[in-house]
Amino acid sequence: MTVGAASAFRLEPLAAAQVDDLVVVEKESFPSPWTRRQILSELDKDYARFESAVHSETGNAVGYCGYWKVESEAQLANLAVHPAWRRRGVGRRLLESAMADARRRGCDRMTLEVRAGAVAALSLYRSLGFRPTGERPRYYEGREAAVLMETRL
Numbered sequence: 001m002t003v004g005a006a007s008a009f010r011l012e013p014l015a016a017a018q019v020d021d022l023v024v025v026e027k028e029s030f031p032s033p034w035t036r037r038q039i040l041s042e043l044d045k046d047y048a049r050f051e052s053a054v055h056s057e058t059g060n061a062v063g064y065c066g067y068w069k070v071e072s073e074a075q076l077a078n079l080a081v082h083p084a085w086r087r088r089g090v091g092r093r094l095l096e097s098a099m100a101d102a103r104r105r106g107c108d109r110m111t112l113e114v115r116a117g118a119v120a121a122l123s124l125y126r127s128l129g130f131r132p133t134g135e136r137p138r139y140y141e142g143r144e145a146a147v148l149m150e151t152r153l
């Protein structure tokens, strides 16, 4: 196994035991991070599907991704990877897994909104076929625009 490669991680369903790690991932990833309570609330939603990327050796959750199934639409709810573990293919693997799961569950498209300045996320989304469908000016903290994107599944 190559140290640092995506194969050093396994994907697992989101679990309460991972929340301490994921609170850190949130704080390191977003200006308005999800709280512990927000992350835990995803476990109670029957329309939510979240997976974590867990480091095979340490057992730490280094990132997570989730979507909400609304009829035949999968709405990407969150995606984040701890900065120390980025650029190893973890984000791509998490998102590809969410897209495959949504397809299996009968969704025909995935939609999302992303900060206009989130260069890494925008590049990842484009590489997986997402295309912009609109924009919400001053959406985040009353300042940064949200780009709306969609792809067929």
Ligand SMILES: CC(C)(COP(=O)(O)OP(=O)(O)OC[C@H]1O[C@@H](n2cnc3c(N)ncnc32)[C@H](O)[C@@H]1OP(=O)(O)O)[C@@H](O)C(=O)NCCC(=O)NCCS
Pocket: 029, 030, 078, 079, 080, 081, 082, 085, 086, 087, 088, 089, 090, 091, 092, 093, 113, 114, 115, 118, 119, 120, 121, 123, 124, 127
């Ligand atoms: C977006 C994010 C999840 C990507 O995670 P990651 O594990 O680093 O992603 P990967 O290593 O799988 O990279 C996948 C692709 O993302 C793009 N990408 C990742 N980091 C990038 C960077 N710093 N600059 C430009 N493109 C980047 C590339 O297209 C990359 O593909 P490549 O490696 O073949 O060039 C991560 O940067 C992150 O958590 N960002 C902060 C939170 C965020 O913006 N989330 C999106 C919310 S909508």
